[in-house]
Every structure is written in C-alpha cells, then in structure tokens.
Amino acid sequence: MMTNPLDLTRRHFFGRTATGVGLAALGSLLGRDAEAAADAALPHHAAKAKRVIYLFQHGAPSQLDLFDYKPALAAQRGKDLPDSIRKGQRLTGMTAFQTTFPTAPSVFKFAQHGKAGTWMSELLPHTAKLADKFCVIKSMHTEAINHDPAVTFFQTGFQLAGRPSMGAWLSYGLGSLNQDLPAFVVMVSQGKGNSQALADRAWGSGFLPTRYQGVKFRAAQDPVLYLSNPAGYEPAARRRFLDDLGKMNTMKHEEMQDPEIATRIAQYEMAYRMQTSVPELTDLTKEPQSVFDLYGPDARTPGTYAANCILARRLAERGVRFIQLFHRGWDQHNNLPRDLPRQTEQTDQPTAALLQDLKNRGMLDDTLVIWGGEFGRTVYSQGELTETNYGRDHHPRCFTMWMAGGGTRGGQTYGETDDFSYNIIENPVDIHDLHATSLHLLGVDHTRLTFKFQGRHYRLTDVHGRVVRGLLS
Numbered sequence: 181m182m183t184n185p186l187d188l189t190r191r192h193f194f195g196r197t198a199t200g201v202g203l204a205a206l207g208s209l210l211g212r213d214a215e216a217a218a219d220a221a222l223p224h225h226a227a228k229a230k231r232v233i234y235l236f237q238h239g240a241p242s243q244l245d246l247f248d249y250k251p252a253l254a255a256q257r258g259k260d261l262p263d264s265i266r267k268g269q270r271l272t273g274m275t276a277f278q279t280t281f282p283t284a285p286s287v288f289k290f291a292q293h294g295k296a297g298t299w300m301s302e303l304l305p306h307t308a309k310l311a312d313k314f315c316v317i318k319s320m321h322t323e324a325i326n327h328d329p330a331v332t333f334f335q336t337g338f339q340l341a342g343r344p345s346m347g348a349w350l351s352y353g354l355g356s357l358n359q360d361l362p363a364f365v366v367m368v369s370q371g372k373g374n375s376q377a378l379a380d381r382a383w384g385s386g387f388l389p390t391r392y393q394g395v396k397f398r399a400a401q402d403p404v405l406y407l408s409n410p411a412g413y414e415p416a417a418r419r420r421f422l423d424d425l426g427k428m429n430t431m432k433h434e435e436m437q438d439p440e441i442a443t444r445i446a447q448y449e450m451a452y453r454m455q456t457s458v459p460e461l462t463d464l465t466k467e468p469q470s471v472f473d474l475y476g477p478d479a480r481t482p483g484t485y486a487a488n489c490i491l492a493r494r495l496a497e498r499g500v501r502f503i504q505l506f507h508r509g510w511d512q513h514n515n516l517p518r519d520l521p522r523q524t525e526q527t528d529q530p531t532a533a534l535l536q537d538l539k540n541r542g543m544l545d546d547t548l549v550i551w552g553g554e555f556g557r558t559v560y561s562q563g564e565l566t567e568t569n570y571g572r573d574h575h576p577r578c579f580t581m582w583m584a585g586g587g588t589r590g591g592q593t594y595g596e597t598d599d600f601s602y603n604i605i606e607n608p609v610d611i612h613d614l615h616a617t618s619l620h621l622l623g624v625d626h627t628r629l630t631f632k633f634q635g636r637h638y639r640l641t642d643v644h645g646r647v648v649r650g651l652l653s
Contacts, residue, residue, distance in 0.1 A: 222353055222354065227624075229622050232618065233547060234503070238507060242286075242572050247300060250601055272325055286301070316582045322579075330574075337612060349388075361461070368505075372523060387634075485505065496538070514570075534549070535549060548585055552582065558602075583618075586621050589652060616646055
C-alpha cells in the first residue's frame with residue numbers, strides 16, 4: 181500500500197504505530213504529553229507559566245462601571261456624546277436608530293487600591309484587595325461588535341467559526357501534565373443578568389484533530405457525558421470492550437491512514453482513565469470549610485461560578501493545561517444599575533478567592549489567570565437615560581481586561597482611554613496581542629506554533645500579534 185507523505189507528521193506518528201507498540205502502549209502515548217515532547221522545539225523558550233485559567237465573562241462587562249474611572253463624566257451627564265468622540269464609528273442595530281446618544285456616567289463609586297493606586301469600582305471589593313497581584317489592561321480593542329463573532333474572535337483569533345480555540349492550540353502544542361485528565365477543560369455557569377447563546381465550538385478544535393478540543397464539565401451526577409458505565413456493566417467488561425474496539429480501530433487505521441481514527445482510540449483510552457480521575461477531582465467533600473468560606477456562599481452549589489472556581493484550582497493542581505470558565509449574564513443593555521451588582525455579587529468573591537488560593541498554594545507564579553469579556557460597553561445610554569437607570573450597548577473600541585500570575589507584572593494599569601472611555605489614546609492591545617503574550621508566557625513563540633491545513637500553515641494569531649512586553653514581569 182502506498183503511503184501518503186502528508187500523513188507522515190509527528191502529529192500522526194503515534195496513530196501510525198498503533199500495531200507496532202500495542203494498544204496499551206498506544207493509549208499511554210496518546211494520553212500524555214509525548215507528542216509535544218517529540219518536538220524538541222517546544223517549548224521555544226523558558227516558560228513563566230505552566231497553565232492558564234481563563235475566566236471569560238460572557239456578555240461583556242462594562243469597563244466604565246468596573247475599572248475605567250471617568251470622574252469628569254459627571255459634568256457631561258445627559259449631554260449628547262460629541263461627534264468628535266464618536267467619529268462616525270460603527271454602531272450596533274440596537275442603537276443605530278437613536279438620534280441622540282446621552283452620556284451616562286457610572287452611578288457606582290470608585291476608589292484607588294494597592295500600592296499602585298489602581299482605580300476600581302465599589303462593585304469589586306474582594307478583587308480590589310488583590311489589586312497588586314494583577315495588571316489591568318484598559319486599552320483592549322476588537323474588530324467584532326456583536327456577541328457571537330466577538331466571542332469566536334477571542335477564542336480562536338478569527339471572527340468566523342471553524343478555527344481551533346486557544347485551549348485547543350495549547351493542548352496540541354504543549355499537551356497535558358496529567359495523562360488521566362484532558363489538557364483542556366471547560367465549565368459554564370449562569371449569572372443573573374441577560375445572557376447570550378454560547379456555542380460549544382467556542383472550545384472546539386477546528387481543523388486540529390478533535391482530541392484537542394475542550395472537554396466540558398457539567399454540574400450533574402456525571403460531570404462528563406457518557407463517562408459512567410451503564411447499570412450492570414462492570415469495569416472489567418468495559419476494559420475488554422475497549423481492547424477489542426481498539427484492535428478494530430487499529431486495523432481500520434492501517435487501512436485508511438486517517439488520523440481521526442488514532443484520535444478515537446486516544447479518546448476512548450482517556451475516557452477510561454477519567455472514570456477514576458474525574459469523580460475524585462469533582463468530589464469537593466474533602467475540601468476544608470475554610471475553602472468554602474473563602475470562595476463565598478455559592479461555593480457548595482455545583483455549577484455555580486464559585487464552585488467552578490474551586491474546580492479550576494483543583495484542575496490546575498492536577499496538571500490540566502488550559503482551564504476555561506465561561507460565566508454568562510453580563511449583557512446589560514438596560515437596567516444596568518440593578519443587574520450589574522447582581523452579576524458582580526456572584527463573581528467578585530470567587531474570582532478573588534481563586535487568586536488568593538493559588539497564591540497561598542504557591543501556584544500563582546506559574547499559573548496565568550485571565551479575566552475579561554468579548555468587548556466593552558458604550559459611555560452613552562442605550563435608550564432613555566433617567567436619574568437612576570441606564571443601559572449600555574456593545575463597544576469594541578476600548579474595554580478592560582486583567583491578567584495575573586504566570587510572569588505578568590501585577591500592580592499596574594496598562595493603556596489609557598479618552599475622557600469618555602470611547603477611544604484608546606495610549607498603548608492599544610488587540611486580541612492577537614493578548615494571544616501572542618499569553619503563548620509567550622507559556623514558552624511558545626506564537627509565530628511558530630502552526631498547523632498545516634488546506635495547503636497553508638495556520639496559527640492562533642493568524643498573520644498578526646505581538647508580545648506586549650509592558651505586561652511582563
């Protein structure tokens with residue numbers, strides 16, 4: 181049988197050698213970091229971070245009400261946003277029909293925190309206590325103005341669906357530090373505000389082999405779908421079934437040379453190992469009361485943001501490479517003064533607790549923590565502005581995120597916006613820059629982590645991106 185030279189890549193090698201090494205050895209190879217180890221170029225340089233915990237606030241938190249303090253706006257309340265600020269920039273369909281754009285200062289109080297005097301809203305009292313541990317990036321910007329393409333852009337570096345997510349790229353490039361757990365785990369929690377749809381492709385593998393996609397943990401008796409054996413089906417029977425199925429898949433792989441067959445074998449073996457590792461991981465009963473007190477009143481309720489933050493720490497302890505929490509409910513187009521505090525009440529204490537917990541365990545230095553949403557919110561009110569109420573539309577031109585640990589320089593604010601938090605005036609950072617910087621901290625040169633697909637070498641940052649040195653320690 182003729183062999184296609186395109187199949188002879190290091191990513192396919194382990195599947196090609198299934199017969200030679202035997203199924204047990206193949207399962208071991210495919211379940212650990214052997215592929216990354218086979219590439220002497222990875223990591224490309226000394227890494228500051230071993231893992232990532234990405235706290236994605238789905239729906240777009242308002243930078244004006246949380247981080248980007250603009251006291252001069254009080255004098256502009258109700259006045260139409262000047263054309264010199266708006267500059268005819270793109271609007272969503274929700275406010276394009278408005279004839280006026282009334283300026284809406286935040287109703288929340290701000291204060292400075294930490295040695296660097298970081299400005300933060302009263303809505304984040306717990307996070308504020310750790311202001312010196314993270315770097316606030318006020319100059320983030322994106323090209324997307326609606327939720328789905330904006331989320332897709334943040335996760336994959338491209339607005340259209342079909343490319344691998346950031347976690348999938350890292351799983352492909354660096355693998356896992358634990359052969360009994362996936363390299364990439366995702367959890368989703370529901371907030372108290374308006375929520376947008378969240379597609380599973382946000383943690384997909386795109387054109388990478390499917391074994392690199394994120395594994396979603398659920399708040400259910402079975403955290404991972406189909407992980408448990410059916411009633412009356414003993415583990416020994418499952419082992420025999422997988423061995424026989426593996427032999428058939430190996431035969432098929434020898435015939436077809438399809439790398440997805442090797443992926444299937446690896447996923448079956450991983451699922452078998454996860455039958456032991458996942459129940460132990462998700463059992464929080466052995467956590468001391470002090471941990472639940474640290475993470476707040478929701479910490480004992482499965483599926484909440486607080487409980488997921490505890491699981492994120494436990495996953496990080498066990499060597500999972502990329503852990504992503506999606507928390508929905510940040511889309512405050514109206515009733516923001518009512519709904520935003522409900523959202524931060526759920527997230528502020530657990531977020532701060534996660535940072536403190538990692539620090540207490542000596543893990544923050546080599547764990548990169550990222551917090552933020554897909555874009556920001558407008559300074560003008562969507563719809564009517566009253567004495568006590570306003571809403572904010574989508575705003576891609578400038579918004580705030582923060583990074584902590586993993587080689588970042590905490591206790592600083594990077595970038596600046598104009599007096600209306602509408603345009604960036606200093607040190608812009610785009611999504612490709614954020615990806616490039618994150619990969620750099622993990623020891624990866626973003627221009628060299630590539631995958632050939634349809635005749636082109638793709639990468640997470642496409643043809644863009646730069647490492648933002650000002651964010652590094």
